[in-house]
């Protein structure tokens with residue numbers, strides 16, 4: 092596949108990875124039930140080997156490691172150096188046994204020892220060539236191994252992804268559009284496309300089911316998600332204080348209907364995808 096697309100995605104996650112490091116605690120709080128759902132669907136047991144693709148700071152790898160135990164292995168792989176470093180640090184500080192983190196591109200990396208299961212929480216939508224990537228992942232699996240991952244459904248079903256962008260639009264020169272099927276957060280919104288990608292890369296027994304998770308958070312945390320973690324972050328970094336202030340005010344007003352007494356609920360509308368190698 093196109094080396095420029097690979098380089099672009101590496102550059103993107105080099106920057107975004109540092110943002111995710113900064114907000115790791117908030118992200119993990121919101122998305123903890125999704126890691127549990129993914130690991131539960133893959134069903135790893137004591138002594139097994141599990142690969143967590145696009146592991147970020149390791150929450151899903153740690154959830155898998157609870158099941159594989161000290162005699163098994165949960166391996167996280169990610170292209171962001173900052174996130175892999177944080178994942179390794181957390182494993183050390185929290186004394187989690189049987190985990191390991193690799194800094195590598197899951198689309199092309201040759202995994203030396205095969206896995207019983209592959210999991211991912213939002214780590215598989217960024218491949219420039221998804222068929223090549225899922226074929227590579229299938230090669231990393233033992234015969235009849237299991238795959239389980241979570242991916243976002245369409246932005247229209249995730250209003251808290253769209254509301255801040257729409258509110259900010261009048262104050263900013265250019266806003267990122269969610270391009271259908273392009274590598275990125277919503278690349279797997281279309282379940283027919285996900286099925287096609289998995290079939291073309293040799294997976295069987297594919298099942299795609301909705302997974303909706305409601306996470307309570309404070310209004311300040313919702314603002315942080317909207318302005319600091321999401322796609323507005325790199326755009327606002329280019330703007331001056333006046334524009335940043337205008338955007339903050341507009342986004343706060345647009346989000347107000349989603350909050351009550353300073354508390355909000357963020358509903359993540361996802362697909363839970365499972366398959367066999």
Ligand SMILES: C[S@@+](CC[C@H](N)C(=O)[O-])C[C@H]1O[C@@H](n2cnc3c(N)ncnc32)[C@H](O)[C@@H]1O
Pocket residue numbers: 100104108118122144145146147148149150151168169170171174195196197198211212213214215217218
């Ligand atoms: C949306 S974040 C999710 C992180 C983590 N799974 C979590 O839920 O906290 C996507 C992750 O996928 C990683 N990623 C993107 N493309 C990748 C690739 N080709 N190989 C490995 N990791 C990749 C990014 O660096 C990022 O950490």
